[in-house]
Amino acid sequence: MDGHSRLVGWLKVALPLLALAILSTLFLVARTIDPEAAIPYAEVDIAERIREPRMTDPAYAGVTKDGATLTLTADEARPEAEGDGSAVKVHAQLATPDGARTALTAGTARVMSRDSKLLLEGGVLVATSTGYELRTDTLTLGLDRSGAESAGPVEGFGPPGQIRAGAMQIRQAPESPGTYVLVFNNRVTLIYQPH
Template sequence: MARPDNLHSRLVSWLKILLPLVALVMLSTLFLVSRTIDPSDAIPYSEVDIEDRVREPRITAPTYAGITSDGAALTVDAAEVRPGAEGSPDGSALALQAELDTPDGASTRLVAERGALDQAARLLRLEGGVQISTSTGYRLTTDALSAALDVTDVQSPGALAGTTPMGQITAGSMRITQDATAAGGYVIVFGNRVRLIYEPQN
């Protein structure tokens, strides 16, 4: 076999021998100087009390979204939801926020400290200082409120107070629903000893 007679050929021949040797030395060094793993240094993935979660199961930061039969979009967020009694589809929630966007372009925002889902009645029940705000300028507060999941129907069976575009209002009940006299429209109806203090705009 003829010997290489130029610098390039000789260099290639030496590199074919040296490069594999260098690779073997590097791999051996990795294993020889590798740090011993201490299991106690493992990163804690969660600080959640597993026993507490097993004893009281819950869902953190859930979101519900749906469309009612009349075309309104309903979105509900909560900080935490806990299931109801064993075998029950219902559940209780904390720090609820709901947004109802009706087809006429208006929106209603509901905020409550706690609530519950009643699957049988298809209702979301809100309690604990429920705040109601609408894109049309209503800002109201009540103790309890219910919102249907399958149709636009928000009701406050108890007393409420707040402000409207016309002034301050107090009433014994309130309902947000479709307008029976105008197709595609929605109304806020107050009842039971309604008192409005009219405040005209300057």
């Protein structure tokens, strides 16, 4: 028997014993886990979720009767009575069939399922693909058909310049079905700023 064969024979016995010794020290030296330490955090979260149900990072996507797509995301949403709900830090996008897009951001939102409307509140920012950037306090957005309407004054900028108005609407053009327009009314002020 040569030296190589003897070495291999010893290693066949020594290496498994060494591995067994290393594994046993891992279990002997390892810290013990206290299962009670994690429970208070879980109980607080579960109790709070039962008391105040909510969803984090909810998302909604739908198509209106006239073919527009509406997507909606929020940081948090809570259910309310009769299918209604509320959400905070809301981002929405309305894409109408004519290719126009409107991005909406609001501090809070309330779903009014009976009226198929979404009420955006808490400072609403409106940015359209046609170049308008507007701000209003509240805006009602249709969930079943394309359209939006501010409940009060609007101000911002657009391609023609600075705009102030008592109200604003995004609606289908009556003379051109399938085309959507941005309408300002109620004491409209335009400060024209040529480019």
